[in-house]
Amino acid sequence: QVQLEEAGGGLVQAGGSLRLSCVVSGRTFSNYHMGWFRQAPGKERDFVAAINRSGGTTYYGDAVKGRFTISRDNAKNTTFLQMSSLKPEDTAIYYCAASLQGFYLSSKERYNYWGQGTQVTVSS
Numbered sequence: 001q002v003q004l005e006e007a008g009g010g011l012v013q014a015g016g017s018l019r020l021s022c023v024v025s026g027r028t029f030s031n032y033h034m035g036w037f038r039q040a041p042g043k044e045r046d047f048v049a050a051i052n053r054s055g056g057t058t059y060y061g062d063a064v065k066g067r068f069t070i071s072r073d074n075a076k077n078t079t080f081l082q083m084s085s086l087k088p089e090d091t092a093i094y095y096c097a098a099s100l101q102g103f104y105l106s107s108k109e110r111y112n113y114w115g116q117g118t119q120v121t122v123s124s
Contacts, residue, residue, distance in 0.1 A: 002026045002113040004096050009118030012086055016122070020081040022096030022115055029077040030054075033099045036070060036081045037108055038092035038120075045095070049081060050105035059105055063089075086122045093117040 008020040024032065035050035049070035050059045058070050067086075072079040079096060097111035104110050 002032075002098055004098060004113055004115035006094065006096050006115045006118040009094060009120045011121045011123065014086060014088055014122055014124050016086050017082070017084045018086065018120060020083065020094055020096075020118060020120075022079045022081075024077045024079075024098060029072075030074045031100065032113075033102055033105055034070075034072060034079040035097045035099060035105055035108075035111060036079075036094060037097060038090075038094045039117075040092040043092075045108055047106040047108070048094070050099075051079065052102060052105075061106070083120070086120075088122045088124045090120060091122050092120060094120050 003025045006022045033052050036048040037045050038048050039045040047061045051070045051072050055072045067084050069082040095117045096115045098113040099111045101110050
């Protein structure tokens with residue numbers, strides 16, 4: 001069984017930065033493509049960013065391009081989401097997810113495993 005645990009959420013002022021991390025256990029981390037999604041109250045779970053197994057290819061949702069950076073450290077079984085220039089509309093629960101499939105990584109249906117989420121709140 002694969003387990004994902006997010007950390008790093010919190011309260012930050014608009015314009016600030018946060019770094020989320022997601023540690024994966026239970027299987028070989030480098031077998032999985034990784035993604036970040038977010039869900040605000042009353043809204044759908046939206047794609048934020050994804051990274052392929054090797055870390056050589058990344059994808060971003062339009063709302064976060066140029067502000068967020070996804071990365072991974074396969075030696076530490078961890079993926080990261082560096083968030084900068086945060087806006088109040090970035091407020092949401094952020095989830096990391098692991099996928100065995102290497103395509104359509106912006107689609108939440110492609111992911112096999114999910115973490116419990118971490119709350120990010122951006123104040124204006």
